[in-house]
Amino acid sequence: MKLSGWGRYSPVDCRVLTPRAEAELAGYLQGEDPVIARGNGRAYGDPALNEAATISMRRLDRMISFDPATGVLVAQAGVLLADVISSVLPQGWFPLVTPGTRFVTLGGMAASDVHGKNHHVHGSFRASVLWLDLVEADGQTRRVSPEATPELFDQTLGGMGLTGLITRLAIQLTRVESGWIRQETIAAPNLKAAINAFEDNAGATYSVAWIDCLARGADLGRSLVMLGEHACLEDLPRTRRRRPFATGRKALRKVPFLFPGFVLNRWTVRAFNRLYYWKGRKATSELVDWESYFYPLDSILEWNRIYGRRGFVQFQCVFPLARSEAGLTQLLQQISEAGEGSFLAVLKRFGPQESAFSFPMEGYTLALDFPARPRSIALLKRLFPIVRDHGGRFYLAKDALLDAEMFFETDGRAPDFATMRTETGRKDVFSSRQSRRLGI
Amino acid sequence: MQLAARNTAGLADIKTDLELRYGVQVTTCELDVLQTGALEAFIDSLPELPITVVCAVGTMNDQEDNEQSLEAATLDMRSNFEAPALLLGLFANRFEARGRGTIVGISSVAGDRGRASNYVYGAAKAGFSAFLSGLRNRLASSDVHVLTVKPGFVATKMTEGLDLPEKLTAQPEELGEAIFTAVRKRRNVIYCRRIWWLIMLIIRSIPEGIFKKMSI
Ligand SMILES: Cc1cc2nc3c(=O)[nH]c(=O)nc-3n(C[C@H](O)[C@H](O)[C@H](O)COP(=O)(O)OP(=O)(O)OC[C@H]3O[C@@H](n4cnc5c(N)ncnc54)[C@H](O)[C@@H]3O)c2cc1C
Ligand SMILES: NC(=O)c1ccc[n+]([C@@H]2O[C@H](COP(=O)([O-])OP(=O)(O)OC[C@H]3O[C@@H](n4cnc5c(N)ncnc54)[C@H](OP(=O)(O)O)[C@@H]3O)[C@@H](O)[C@H]2O)c1
Numbered sequence: 001m002k003l004s005g006w007g008r009y010s011p012v013d014c015r016v017l018t019p020r021a022e023a024e025l026a027g028y029l030q031g032e033d034p035v036i037a038r039g040n041g042r043a044y045g046d047p048a049l050n051e052a053a054t055i056s057m058r059r060l061d062r063m064i065s066f067d068p069a070t071g072v073l074v075a076q077a078g079v080l081l082a083d084v085i086s087s088v089l090p091q092g093w094f095p096l097v098t099p100g101t102r103f104v105t106l107g108g109m110a111a112s113d114v115h116g117k118n119h120h121v122h123g124s125f126r127a128s129v130l131w132l133d134l135v136e137a138d139g140q141t142r143r144v145s146p147e148a149t150p151e152l153f154d155q156t157l158g159g160m161g162l163t164g165l166i167t168r169l170a171i172q173l174t175r176v177e178s179g180w181i182r183q184e185t186i187a188a189p190n191l192k193a194a195i196n197a198f199e200d201n202a203g204a205t206y207s208v209a210w211i212d213c214l215a216r217g218a219d220l221g222r223s224l225v226m227l228g229e230h231a232c233l234e235d236l237p238r239t240r241r242r243r244p245f246a247t248g249r250k251a252l253r254k255v256p257f258l259f260p261g262f263v264l265n266r267w268t269v270r271a272f273n274r275l276y277y278w279k280g281r282k283a284t285s286e287l288v289d290w291e292s293y294f295y296p297l298d299s300i301l302e303w304n305r306i307y308g309r310r311g312f313v314q315f316q317c318v319f320p321l322a323r324s325e326a327g328l329t330q331l332l333q334q335i336s337e338a339g340e341g342s343f344l345a346v347l348k349r350f351g352p353q354e355s356a357f358s359f360p361m362e363g364y365t366l367a368l369d370f371p372a373r374p375r376s377i378a379l380l381k382r383l384f385p386i387v388r389d390h391g392g393r394f395y396l397a398k399d400a401l402l403d404a405e406m407f408f409e410t411d412g413r414a415p416d417f418a419t420m421r422t423e424t425g426r427k428d429v430f431s432s433r434q435s436r437r438l439g440i
Numbered sequence: 441m442q443l444a445a446r447n448t449a450g451l452a453d454i455k456t457d458l459e460l461r462y463g464v465q466v467t468t469c470e471l472d473v474l475q476t477g478a479l480e481a482f483i484d485s486l487p488e489l490p491i492t493v494v495c496a497v498g499t500m501n502d503q504e505d506n507e508q509s510l511e512a513a514t515l516d517m518r519s520n521f522e523a524p525a526l527l528l529g530l531f532a533n534r535f536e537a538r539g540r541g542t543i544v545g546i547s548s549v550a551g552d553r554g555r556a557s558n559y560v561y562g563a564a565k566a567g568f569s570a571f572l573s574g575l576r577n578r579l580a581s582s583d584v585h586v587l588t589v590k591p592g593f594v595a596t597k598m599t600e601g602l603d604l605p606e607k608l609t610a611q612p613e614e615l616g617e618a619i620f621t622a623v624r625k626r627r628n629v630i631y632c633r634r635i636w637w638l639i640m641l642i643i644r645s646i647p648e649g650i651f652k653k654m655s656i
Contacts, residue, residue, distance in 0.1 A: 001603065018595075063456070064453075064457075064460075090463075
């Protein structure tokens with residue numbers, strides 16, 4: 001079956017196995033071929049692809065228990081975050097950490113150790129994981145937790161499926177009083193102002209900036225910085241207080257056909273950017289429903305098709321705090337000079353995090369996407385050394401293009417991770433197109 | 441919600457899952473539809489006569505086995521036609537007496553025309569479709585609604601390992617939603633994905649003299 005990541009870039013034929021009971025998993029590990037787990041395929045590149053055996057975890061998707069008093073959910077790894085939210089939100093609970101789409105599996109969230117707009121306050125997804133069950137290379141299932149098995153926990157959260165198959169997880173949810181978010185928007189005329197806005201608002205629960213990658217010169221890095229807080233009952237208009245979780249169901253629309261690639265040329269992106277910027281400048285403070293706030297793209301199913309047949313590639317890096325401004329400035333200069341527009345460009349401040357293989361570190365992260373045409377790919381490859389030279393690194397859940405050399409140069413943890421994989425025999429059993437490309 | 445299956449090992453997990461997701465109460469019971477003598481007792485033993493009954497039972501053997509082994513062919517015929525039809529027939533009588541209810545039978549596009557590649561399964565589904573159509577005709581004047589569901593390809597255990605064309609293959613959730621909408625709108629027959637309606641229209645309209653020489 002032809003499979004690709006969410007970017008639809010460079011699909012390959014994979015043998016897909018779809019277990020419907022956890023007991024089937026051990027059997028898959030006995031063959032000659034290495035395997036890799038696949039969640040809902042929302043990683044952009046190839047971490048969930050393996051020609052010989054890709055194990056779809058989507059049908060291991062039972063919720064096992066939920067305690068509405070403590071907010072602890074136990075569920076199989078294939079459960080979608082979207083389903084978690086629709087089950088628990090009416091009872092006043094919400095995920096502590098969520099990525100920008102809710103169509104991800106809990107297993108995929110753990111394997112990428114995803115971050116949300118609140119990383120600077122709550123950290124990455126691992127902060128909410130109480131334990132998880134992992135099928136290891138020997139076919140045995142082990143319970144992995146930060147207390148009992150700190151090392152394996154650290155390697156598995158962010159380990160991109162390379163330590164084993166996650167079958168179930170216990171996660172701690174966070175209390176909310178409503179399904180609404182109080183959003184405040186700050187227009188920042190350039191990068192320095194955007195960074196200042198983040199630093200001045202370090203206490204905001206959620207913060208993220210939409211950045212205009214095509215702005216140049218004095219406007220370089222102009223952004224809309226968006227802050228958010230879960231609205232409490234008093235924040236809601238009276239009419240909404242009786243049913244604070246009823247935010248209305250949005251119709252999900254599909255992109256009906258593959259847009260021709262030229263629709264997203266630099267002119268349309270520039271126009272879009274201008275419009276968004278001027279519209280946003282007027283906005284100040286407003287109440288936004290949770291779907292529009294956290295998952296603006298989810299209302300258009302299969303929006304990844306707007307990039308046409310060749311697909312698209314993502315780029316996400318993080319710079320250490322001290323070198324963020326310099327690194328970001330150079331990146332943005334390259335991008336705006338090339339005039340290659342990114343439909344989505346997002347800037348975010350990370351709080352401190354030190355882990356075996358997870359992406360976040362304290363500093364600033366920038367995420368961009370580009371149509372997968374040769375010009376854009378050439379540009380991306382020019383961006384890599386800028387990240388390296390400023391002590392930054394790349395997010396593997398977004399990567400499709402790094403080579404092993406650049407990867408090892410940017411991630412000082414790679415040799416240890418690779419050695420661990422070889423010594424434990426995990427490398428022979430769990431492997432993806434990405435892990436082979438990166439030499440880990 | 442009441443769940444019945446012959447394999448009860450998995451039912452407890454499904455029950456918990458449904459209760460957590462939808463806040464509904466779920467009961468479970470064991471049912472092997474091939475034990476047709478026990479079907480009446482099964483219905484009587486239910487905590488409550490349901491408002492809607494959905495039958496998703498089916499088996500699909502290798503066509504070659506079905507050609508060579510009477511046992512295999514019998515199993516497909518009984519599991520796809522005889523047993524589901526008898527079961528839904530019993531529900532129909534009770535729904536009619538009560539004066540309302542909805543009956544959903546999952547048949548297949550394979551029942552729309554017999555093809556060399558799976559005509560034993562297809563014939564059983566054809567019988568099931570005809571049975572549901574007759575039931576609907578009989579109950580049209582009562583308030584009992586009969587829905588025939590004709591899936592094309594669905595990515596389930598039944599089709600595991602087959603190389604199905606992506607555009608023609610529904611995910612089980614998609615079929616679930618299509619059935620839910622069709623029940624609400626009181627539709628008679630649905631195809632899922634909808635394109636299968638057109639495909640089967642074309643396949644049905646090919647003259648037999650040509651059709652018999654084709655391999656599709
Ligand atoms: C629109 C959009 C917005 C996004 N926003 C963010 C964001 O804000 N922050 C962020 O951090 N990420 C973000 N992402 C990336 C996404 O959250 C991650 O790629 C996530 O891992 C996808 O989960 P999935 O279930 O689709 O996993 P897949 O894409 O299928 O797999 C991703 C990785 O997880 C592994 N994996 C999956 N399931 C298991 C399992 N059961 N056991 C072991 N390993 C497993 C795979 O092997 C693979 O390495 C975004 C993606 C999209 C499409
Ligand atoms: N998948 C497709 O492409 C497709 C296409 C068209 C139509 N359909 C129809 O869709 C329906 C659902 O099938 P599916 O695709 O979901 O496949 P499935 O997972 O194999 O479901 C069939 C179910 O029928 C049950 N069953 C079989 N014999 C039974 C018996 N004697 N008593 C009780 N239960 C019995 C099976 O139980 P066990 O789990 O115990 O085996 C299984 O749960 C079937 O009628 C099938 O013919 C499927």
